[in-house]
Amino acid sequence: xxxVTQTPSHQxxxxxxxxxLRCVPISNHLYFYWYRQILGQKVEFLVSFYNNEISExxxxxxxxxxxxxxxxSNFTLKIRSTKxxxxxxxxxxxxxxxxxxxxxxxxxxxxxxxx
Amino acid sequence: KNEVEQSPQNLTAQEGEFITINCSYSxxxxxxxxxxxxPGGGIVSLFMLSSGKKKHGRLIATINIQEKHSSLxxxxxxxxxxxxxxxxxxxYGGSQGNLIFGKGTKLSVKP
Numbered sequence: 001x002x003x004v005t006q007t008p009s010h011q012x013x014x015x016x017x018x019x020x021l022r023c024v025p026i027s028n029h030l031y032f033y034w035y036r037q038i039l040g041q042k043v044e045f046l047v048s049f050y051n052n053e054i055s056e057x058x059x060x061x062x063x064x065x066x067x068x069x070x071x072x073s074n075f076t077l078k079i080r081s082t083k084x085x086x087x088x089x090x091x092x093x094x095x096x097x098x099x100x101x102x103x104x105x106x107x108x109x110x111x112x113x114x115x
Numbered sequence: 116k117n118e119v120e121q122s123p124q125n126l127t128a129q130e131g132e133f134i135t136i137n138c139s140y141s142x143x144x145x146x147x148x149x150x151x152x153x154p155g156g157g158i159v160s161l162f163m164l165s166s167g168k169k170k171h172g173r174l175i176a177t178i179n180i181q182e183k184h185s186s187l188x189x190x191x192x193x194x195x196x197x198x199x200x201x202x203x204x205x206x207y208g209g210s211q212g213n214l215i216f217g218k219g220t221k222l223s224v225k226p
């Protein structure tokens with residue numbers, strides 16, 4: 001069964017460093033999302049992406065964040081200069097192109113630890 | 116903007132018990148998601164439902180669109196069902212787009 005994959009599973013970085021989190025969505029999906037979950041808190045929406053551009057972003061998704069679909073298969077989230085408060089689990093999700101109520105399929109997550 | 120509330124926050128059950136987790140939301144929607152988060156943090160989609168009831172194995176999800184309420188039931192619960200169960204609804208209502216998540220219900224099933 002096709003699934004969303006994410007790499008790495010765990011990333012440790014120093015404050016101020018750039019990190020890139022990678023996701024491979026399910027191959028025929030066209031809608032892509034990044035969510036994050038700070039430890040002990042609920043999952044929060046960061047950004048959605050469709051047709052090679054951001055369709056919506058939350059107030060969390062400031063200038064330090066960017067997303068890209070560089071090669072038609074990968075979907076990346078870049079944090080330019082990490083802060084301690086960026087430590088969280090980051091989930092990628094994708095949705096198929098058609099159908100009412102597009103189900104979102106989640107990747108296993110990347111745990112980001114900023115020291 | 117949708118708001119999603121879940122209850123209970125924590126639930127401890129004995130193996131074999133029937134479990135019910137509730138979810139309510141504030142903005143009318145036509146599809147709601149139930150997700151399971153494993154102790155390691157990974158999220159798995161259990162159901163997306165827009166009306167009535169869906170069943171998968173021992174899991175049953177129901178939704179009442181008019182009352183803005185959904186329930187997740189687990190029959191004959193087992194220790195391997197121990198996880199956090201999360202409901203999520205489209206942020207702006209309807210059936211699509213980014214999701215707003217509940218805080219989750221942490222279920223612990225004792226042998």
